[in-house]
Amino acid sequence: MLQENNTRERINELTHEIQKQNAPFQAIVEQVNHVLVGQEKLVHRMLIGLLANGHLLIEGVPGLAKTTAVASLAKAINTGFQRLQFTPDLLPADLIGTQVYRPQDQTFVVQKGPIFSNLILADEINRAPAKVQSALLEAMQERQVTIGGETFPLDNPFLVMATQNPVEQEGTYQLPEAQTDRFMLKVIVDYPNRDEEIRILQRMSRTSAKFDIQPVTTPAEILAARELIDEIYVDAKVQNYVVDLVMATRNPEAYGLPLSELIQFGGSPRATINLTLAAKANAFLAGRGYVTPADVKEIALDVLRHRIMVTYEAEAEERTSESIVTEILNHVVAP
Structure with a gap:
């Protein structure tokens, strides 16, 4: 009985603390909704991946604002963001970086690639060949990158949000099972309903549709929230x-x-x-x-x-x- 009372008391304290610290993440939803229409589930799943330190694979046909959703989330967080357009001719060095020879010193120096950021948008990930997928595996699972025999830790938080189109097209590669298993969530994005489509038309059918998204949280707040989630x-x-x-x-x-x-x-x-x-x-x-x-x-x-x-x-x-x-x-x- 004493143990049950202690557990209940700890849960109540934790609930009170969580209700104070999850306010920035509710603010993220408000900021993202300035741009998106009818993608509440996608935004919710992106926040879960961010908080649970897990990568997301977002699948849907072209034109459903998958890329816009991830970019909007990145803007709402005061942190590093890189968008990588995956193509069939992409090389691992284009992703993780490479060693560059400096003739004046006669030495090789490491030039880090765009993977060294907090939020990574891997756009159309199924267009990348196997070697690039292998390079991404280490980054996603180990949170580190090896360049020329030297290992470099990635920034924390580090999150990959990848998009892919389900339609079979020329120049696409099926993701290996080992890679899909690295994604915590696979979210299917569907077409909006009629009312949402009307709102999209009213909001976006202009030649210069610009939306100002304000950063409302920081990496430090994300890491603090993860500590609470562990409890x-x-x-x-x-x-x-x-x-x-x-x-x-x-x-x-x-x-x-x-x-x-x-x-x-x-x-x-x-x-x-x-x-x-x-x-x-x-x-x-x-x-x-x-x-x-x-x-x-x-x-x-x-x-x-x-x-x-x-x-x-x-x-x-x-x-x-x-x-x-x-x-x-x-x-x-x-x-």
């Missing part, structure tokens, strides 16, 4: 729920789901970690010092959809990883 309470029942969801992608028969012939590979332990961190960040944005099953369920599809590889049988039945995850979420009982 957010996750009950044992919620932990079991997270594990059950991920385990159901690997062994669905154990949970009464006839999906084994449709799933080639399920979620890895990285999925369990990312789902927990994303749920904590969701609780932070809601002003709570504890995670609820609803936090987990709300974010689970974006965490798991790109971590499940479907079989040929699933493709023949026109089943996608998204539909399989949705079936798991509907079947596994939340506490």
Whole structure:
């Protein structure tokens, strides 16, 4: 009983502190909404990635403001930002940097590439060849870059937000599974509804549509928020729920789901970690010092959809990883 009272008291203190420190992130939403229309989910997921120290993969057809969303977020944070346009002829050195020979000193010096920033927009990431993807892997996972045998740590916070078009086009490369697994979230951006389209028309149909976005937070506030997120309470029942969801992608028969012939590979332990961190960040944005099953369920599809590889049988039945995850979420009982 004493331990329960102490836990409850700590949660209340944490909730009070979170409600004070999440104000800048609510202000980010207001600033970004000066430009975007009808992309509340995308903005919310970008904030979760920022707070949970996880990268985002944003997928949608051209013209849905994916690039604008990331650029607007960067402007709302007083921090470094680099936009990288990925193309088939891009080289790893164009991304991470290279060694340059100085004839006057007869020495090589390191010239750092644009990856050395806080927020990285990897635009149309699926246009980059395999060597560039490999160079990006180390940066995303290890938060460091190796140039000429020398290792350089990247800035903190460091976040990659990558966009890709789902339409197969000439000059695109499928992202390797090892790379997609490095992304905490994969967010699907859909078309706006009719009312949103009218608002977009009224706001953007001018030859010089300029919007002034003010920086409302700093890297120091982001790092302080991450420290609070680490303290957010996750009950044992919620932990079991997270594990059950991920385990159901690997062994669905154990949970009464006839999906084994449709799933080639399920979620890895990285999925369990990312789902927990994303749920904590969701609780932070809601002003709570504890995670609820609803936090987990709300974010689970974006965490798991790109971590499940479907079989040929699933493709023949026109089943996608998204539909399989949705079936798991509907079947596994939340506490």
